[in-house]
Amino acid sequence: MTTETVQTTVPSWRFKVPPKLTLTQRLKLLLLSRAYLMHLKRPGWRKPLPIYIVKCKRHGLYLDYPHGFRGYFVCPRCWEEEASQKRGEKQPC
Numbered sequence: 059m060t061t062e063t064v065q066t067t068v069p070s071w072r073f074k075v076p077p078k079l080t081l082t083q084r085l086k087l088l089l090l091s092r093a094y095l096m097h098l099k100r101p102g103w104r105k106p107l108p109i110y111i112v113k114c115k116r117h118g119l120y121l122d123y124p125h126g127f128r129g130y131f132v133c134p135r136c137w138e139e140e141a142s143q144k145r146g147e148k149q150p151c
């Protein structure tokens with residue numbers, strides 16, 4: 059089904075949302091659009107980072123860790139769409 063080869067830009071763990079969420083996680087997603095999942099240590103990371111399940115209005119659930127000082131999240135599919143738009147023909151915004 060999924061091919062690991064196409065995921066050169068977005069790491070595959072970003073899409074590994076657990077199929078079953080706890081009630082607390084579902085409530086937090088509903089109220090805050092994000093829910094803490096676990097700490098994850100990846101190659102190249104100096105320390106484990108908190109991983110959240112985050113809800114994209116267009117693409118549904120994905121995994122991410124807080125970026126920057128404000129701790130924002132980036133949907134990998136939105137990110138890919140934006141990146142492919144920049145690569146391809148420039149669309150007027």
Ligand SMILES: [Zn+2]
Nearest residue numbers: 114117133136
């Ligand atoms: Zn998205």
